[in-house]
Amino acid sequence: MNTIMLTADRDDRIIAGFAALAIVIHVLEAGFPSPIPGVKPGLANVVTLIVLLRHGLRSALWVALLRVIVGSLLVGSFMTPGFWLSASGAAGSLTVLAAASIWNRALPGWGLSAVGLSVLSALAHMSLQFFTAYTVFVPHSGLLRLLPPLMTAALAFGVATGIAASAVLQRLSEADAAAQTPHSEG
Amino acid sequence: MLQSPHLRLFFRRLILGLGLAVFFAWLALRPAADSDDNRVVQREFLAMGTLFSVSVYLEPQQVPADAEAALARLERVLQDYELRWRAWDLQGTEDTPDAHADTDVTTATAGPASAPVNLRQINKVLAAGGVASVPEPMRPLFERAAQLSRLSDGRFDVRIGALVKLWGFDDETHFRSTPPSDEAIHAQLQIQAGAPALPTAGVAYGPAPGIQLDFGAIAKGDATDLAIRQLRESGYPNAIVNAGGNLHAAGRRGERAWRIGVRHPRPDAQHRLLATLDIEGDEAVITSGDYERYFEFQGQRYHHILDPHTGTPARGLSSVTVVADSGAAADAASTALFVAGPGGWQQQAYALALDKVLVVDTDGQVMATPRLAQRLKFAEGISARTVEPGPAP
Amino acid sequence: MTRGLLSRGDVLAVTLAAACVGGLYARFWQPAVAADTVEVRVAGTSIGRYPLQINRSLTVEGSRGPLLLTIEDGRVRFSKSPCRNQICVHSGWLSHSGDAAACLPSRVSITLSGHGSEALDAVSF
Numbered sequence: 093m094n095t096i097m098l099t100a101d102r103d104d105r106i107i108a109g110f111a112a113l114a115i116v117i118h119v120l121e122a123g124f125p126s127p128i129p130g131v132k133p134g135l136a137n138v139v140t141l142i143v144l145l146r147h148g149l150r151s152a153l154w155v156a157l158l159r160v161i162v163g164s165l166l167v168g169s170f171m172t173p174g175f176w177l178s179a180s181g182a183a184g185s186l187t188v189l190a191a192a193s194i195w196n197r198a199l200p201g202w203g204l205s206a207v208g209l210s211v212l213s214a215l216a217h218m219s220l221q222f223f224t225a226y227t228v229f230v231p232h233s234g235l236l237r238l239l240p241p242l243m244t245a246a247l248a249f250g251v252a253t254g255i256a257a258s259a260v261l262q263r264l265s266e267a268d269a270a271a272q273t274p275h276s277e278g
Numbered sequence: 279m280l281q282s283p284h285l286r287l288f289f290r291r292l293i294l295g296l297g298l299a300v301f302f303a304w305l306a307l308r309p310a311a312d313s314d315d316n317r318v319v320q321r322e323f324l325a326m327g328t329l330f331s332v333s334v335y336l337e338p339q340q341v342p343a344d345a346e347a348a349l350a351r352l353e354r355v356l357q358d359y360e361l362r363w364r365a366w367d368l369q370g371t372e373d374t375p376d377a378h379a380d381t382d383v384t385t386a387t388a389g390p391a392s393a394p395v396n397l398r399q400i401n402k403v404l405a406a407g408g409v410a411s412v413p414e415p416m417r418p419l420f421e422r423a424a425q426l427s428r429l430s431d432g433r434f435d436v437r438i439g440a441l442v443k444l445w446g447f448d449d450e451t452h453f454r455s456t457p458p459s460d461e462a463i464h465a466q467l468q469i470q471a472g473a474p475a476l477p478t479a480g481v482a483y484g485p486a487p488g489i490q491l492d493f494g495a496i497a498k499g500d501a502t503d504l505a506i507r508q509l510r511e512s513g514y515p516n517a518i519v520n521a522g523g524n525l526h527a528a529g530r531r532g533e534r535a536w537r538i539g540v541r542h543p544r545p546d547a548q549h550r551l552l553a554t555l556d557i558e559g560d561e562a563v564i565t566s567g568d569y570e571r572y573f574e575f576q577g578q579r580y581h582h583i584l585d586p587h588t589g590t591p592a593r594g595l596s597s598v599t600v601v602a603d604s605g606a607a608a609d610a611a612s613t614a615l616f617v618a619g620p621g622g623w624q625q626q627a628y629a630l631a632l633d634k635v636l637v638v639d640t641d642g643q644v645m646a647t648p649r650l651a652q653r654l655k656f657a658e659g660i661s662a663r664t665v666e667p668g669p670a671p
Numbered sequence: 672m673t674r675g676l677l678s679r680g681d682v683l684a685v686t687l688a689a690a691c692v693g694g695l696y697a698r699f700w701q702p703a704v705a706a707d708t709v710e711v712r713v714a715g716t717s718i719g720r721y722p723l724q725i726n727r728s729l730t731v732e733g734s735r736g737p738l739l740l741t742i743e744d745g746r747v748r749f750s751k752s753p754c755r756n757q758i759c760v761h762s763g764w765l766s767h768s769g770d771a772a773a774c775l776p777s778r779v780s781i782t783l784s785g786h787g788s789e790a791l792d793a794v795s796f
Contacts, residue, residue, distance in 0.1 A: 201679070208681030211688050236724045237707065240695040247692050251685065258676060322782060323715050329773035329780045333792065453756035520771070523796035531792060539767055541796035550746075550766050554791060565795045570761050599795060 107143075107151050111158035114139035118163030118178070132178070134217040134246070136163070137185050138253040141210050142260055144189050152189065156182045173229050177221045184220030185213035206261060210254030211247060218246035317532055321349035326360040326498060328522030334509060335516035335531045348512040352505055359501055362396045362416065365439050365492045366448060400483070401439065401490045409484040417481065419500055422606055423493065424476035429630050430614035435586040437473060439490030441466050447571060447582040448492070456575050463589035470586065499564050499609025502526035506560065506605075518557075524564045526605045527557040542657075543569045543597035543638050552636070552644065553654040553662075555601070562605035566612040567597040568640075585617045594619035594640060601634035601650055627667035635667065699724065706768040706783035706790075709747045711740065714778040723747060723766070723783075733777025740781065747781060749774060762796075770794040 117136040124132060136159055144152035160182050164175040192212060196203045204212070222239055319342050320333040332352060334345050393411050394400045403410035412420050423436045439448075444462055446454035469488035477483060483491075493500075498521045505519040506528045516529030518536045527536040535556035540563070542549045555563065568581035568591070585592040598616045602608040611630045618626035620639045627635050627647065634650035644662040646654060651664045677685075710720045711731055721729065721742060728750070729740040738759075739751035746766035749759040754776040762772035768785030769792050784790075 202683065203678055204680040204684055205678045207677055208684035211685050215688050215691070236699050240692065240699050243692045243695055247688055250688070255676065322712060322780065324773070324775065324778060324780070327775060329771055331771060331782065331793070518792050520793040523794065525793045525795050527792070536792045539769060539791045539794040541770070541794050545763055550764065551794070563795045567796060570758055570796065571756065572761065573756070
């Protein structure tokens, strides 16, 4: 690790690169209208998921953290309700991903791949955002009626991003294989 | 610049993304399905011993403030109506707006000192053995009641006031917990049998010692008619009046019809409604049931719908709903059908020329006339047998 | 990891997730005629609106003493009333928009409302 000198090692570059990608998605997603302002489908989670599957939980955590902070700074929602919603969503999805990696280690036979992880994290993302929105910002009962369709949307997005993520992972591992030949590094 | 395949890919995705965003924006912002909600003005108040809820649907040019004023006027009219038709003075009524009741009505319509101006005074004259003249504004409902009483063979009868009092159903605050003695009931039935019928074109009634008049089984329905009429005259043809579960609706609620439900007489977790119904035009929906005003004594339920012929609560049915143009007629008819019971309601409906009736018997069987059955949307798990109203087989 | 798009674990996860979402519909999307709010009035004046999805008990001070209202699983009822005839308690559980009950002696009334195109305007009883 880079303890004294601020030289970026490979991990840093990977985290930075993925975080940048996640931030872009985060910013684009901010333009999405939502029945509850600030509650988003969490498309940026697909990046967290890919990082988790390729580089482990630590890197995924970094990417998520950078995405939430920098993303909301860029959108201008830092420290506003929208920020806390994103943060709680990301926290929810990371918690589930962490639990899932423990599960995958404990029960390899029943291991979760991209689609399963993505669905679970999307649902966790949405429920935590909703929980925050409902308990902290607008405890209005009308909101509860929105929960089922929002969770349906999360489920659909989860499946879609999961499929996308597994396609990306496939490509990346093909690229990795190609990268064994020296000239394609960097 | 667009030569780069990556850039082309980027733009393709951007356009796709924007398209999706537009789609989602449309989904979120499209006009709410029920934007009629904010065109409805509602007022609730307590009158005639029940909870009134009146809603009007505003025409495009109408504003809520005017409608609220019209509903406030209606509330006062119904309070006056209550003062006119209440059968007796209430006891222990420190919390009812009744303290100045007599002065209000009396000063407004005072005739000669002896002429009663409201039902309480008529009952006082009858109790004193006199002949009570019926004040002009009360005559139409007297005539209506006399006619309905005749058509129902006395199953609907406003002369049961003393019986109602005997049972303690007259005052919300003083219910009994035991039925009256058979002797007392029998004595009252004798008095009723000997008393003159309500005159069909009567301007006076009596002498009829021991008789007290109670319009409780027709007045709420009539009040809903009055309310709808007054709202229409005030320029609100689209309205629904709920007088403690006695409904009368007119016109529409914007894009859709007024939609009402009929409560299940023996509700459980799944079935709190029997059915729902869209109101067509101007219709009253009135239900008589054994499930609200009752007391229990030694495991037996004694409810408030008394059979004037036996002097006891009518048995066999648990709920009768009548849909008709007139609330007064539907109100009296629902009582008459309830009293007629499982074997007699079809014939009674026929005699009263009713074609829209929904009945539940105490075994839970649901029956409806074809005209009503085809319009009802029954709750899940509820099915009705279609029964034609008709003369006895 | 197993080859193919979905592993056994994935299928399990997606099925469970879908079941949970289905459960949410059952819990929060009762028939559209169901009400979502109850308005409590004393002598015609509103003293509050309460969501029916949050279970709670309310004590309402009527003109003859306290009444107990219970809100539970999307429905509401008068549970205790100081009056003799108990008409309001006999009304039982109410859950549909447009439904109402009142304790006349106490001058306390409750009215249920909901929204959506299936909402009822009144209930006959």
